Amino acid sequence: xxxxxxxxxxxxxxxxxxxxxxxxxxxxxxxxxxxxxxMLRNREEAEEAAQDTFxxxxxxxxxxxxxAKFSTWLYKxxxxxxxxxxxxxxxxxxxxxxxxTGENAASLSNVFDSIDESDKKKTINECLxxxxxEERFLLILYYxxxxxxxxxxxxxxxxxxxxxxxxxxxxxxxxxxxxxxFEPEIINSYEKE
Amino acid sequence: MKKNDxxxxxxxxxxxxxxTSLEKPSDNFTKNIMASIISNETSxxxxxxxxxxxxxxxxxxxxxxxxxxxxxxxxxxxVPGFTFIPNYLQKIGKSVPxxxxxxTTASVLVVAxxxxxVQIFLLKNYLNxxxxx
Numbered sequence: 001x002x003x004x005x006x007x008x009x010x011x012x013x014x015x016x017x018x019x020x021x022x023x024x025x026x027x028x029x030x031x032x033x034x035x036x037x038x039m040l041r042n043r044e045e046a047e048e049a050a051q052d053t054f055x056x057x058x059x060x061x062x063x064x065x066x067x068a069k070f071s072t073w074l075y076k077x078x079x080x081x082x083x084x085x086x087x088x089x090x091x092x093x094x095x096x097x098x099x100x101t102g103e104n105a106a107s108l109s110n111v112f113d114s115i116d117e118s119d120k121k122k123t124i125n126e127c128l129x130x131x132x133x134e135e136r137f138l139l140i141l142y143y144x145x146x147x148x149x150x151x152x153x154x155x156x157x158x159x160x161x162x163x164x165x166x167x168x169x170x171x172x173x174x175x176x177x178x179x180x181x182f183e184p185e186i187i188n189s190y191e192k193e
Numbered sequence: 194m195k196k197n198d199x200x201x202x203x204x205x206x207x208x209x210x211x212x213t214s215l216e217k218p219s220d221n222f223t224k225n226i227m228a229s230i231i232s233n234e235t236s237x238x239x240x241x242x243x244x245x246x247x248x249x250x251x252x253x254x255x256x257x258x259x260x261x262x263x264x265x266x267x268x269x270x271x272v273p274g275f276t277f278i279p280n281y282l283q284k285i286g287k288s289v290p291x292x293x294x295x296x297t298t299a300s301v302l303v304v305a306x307x308x309x310x311v312q313i314f315l316l317k318n319y320l321n322x323x324x325x326x
Contacts, residue, residue, distance in 0.1 A: 018227075018230055018231060019227070021227070021230065022223055022226075022227050025222075025223045025226055026223055029218055029222055029223060030215040030216065030217055030218070033214060033216055034216045035216070035217040037216050047218050047219060047222065050218060051225055051226050051229070054235075055226060055230060057228055058230050090225075101198050102200075102201035102202070103196035103201075105198070105202045106201060108205055109204070109205050109208060112205075112208065112209060120209075120212040121212050121213065121214070124209050124210065124212050128213070140213070143206075143207065143210035143211075143216075144210070144213060144215065145284070168199070171202055171203060171206040172202055174206055175206055176206055177273075178205075178209065182307070
């Protein structure tokens with residue numbers, strides 16, 4: 001149902017009604033901006049990249065065949081746009097992510113449950129920002145947009161098997177970063193017991 | 194055991210990621226994009242269109258090139274193929290002073306014509322790219 005509406009707007013734009021594109025922008029602007037923000041970690045740059053994504057999408061709308069969802073095509077343009085911008089930036093030093101077991105995960109889950117809602121969001125954002133751009137992009141697409149592995153594979157141009165491995169490693173890394181953040185609290189809670 | 198660990202980590206990450214949300218861009222976001230799109234559309238409407246098209250230039254250049262090559266390669270005495278010209282035109286032709294072109298001059302003309310054609314093409318591409326950026 002959602003995709004039929006996208007196609008209606010696309011048809012209107014291709015027929016000469018450029019203003020119809022504003023509907024598509026309003027529909028996807030938050031997701032595109034969030035993806036760009038996660039990749040670039042800077043609001044101004046993310047806004048620029050997101051706007052650029054929509055403008056590029058408009059200019060190449062004639063090439064959209066409709067064989068994939070419009071959102072898949074749009075996020076792919078956003079991803080490639082951000083990668084081009086990241087090439088100009090210096091690479092940051094790799095972050096230490098602690099090893100994590102099932103038991104650690106259970107303790108972390110308890111600690112995470114005990115903190116305030118606003119702190120939860122802040123913590124997860126801080127931990128995500130410590131990961132590689134592609135890892136962040138993948139986790140956001142998988143968990144926030146709930147894209148299938150096949151769709152994410154099309155967006156990021158990685159085959160599904162490699163994607164599964166990246167997702168697995170990304171989860172472990174994120175959990176490890178969260179562990180390094182909460183380690184003192186966990187030790188304290190064990191000591192109290 | 195490892196599978197249980199992986200499942201526990203997966204549950205933890207899924208729980209944590211529930212607390213992320215979409216970020217909102219600035220209020221003028223859509224407006225800025227549409228302004229850029231509309232201004233690009235307007236500039237395309239008034240794009241420069243040359244009086245003589247590229248195709249016409251190619252035909253003219255090919256015709257000049259063909260004539261010069263024909264003049265160079267045709268026998269000097271007779272000009273076969275031009276016998277259909279009516280008498281009055283031949284009389285006009287005879288009264289006009291003969292313009293003879295040496296082979297060096299003809300070669301230079303051919304090469305110059307080729308260079309101009311190539312340069313026009315290259316310059317046009319260069320200027321188009323500059324304008325579009």
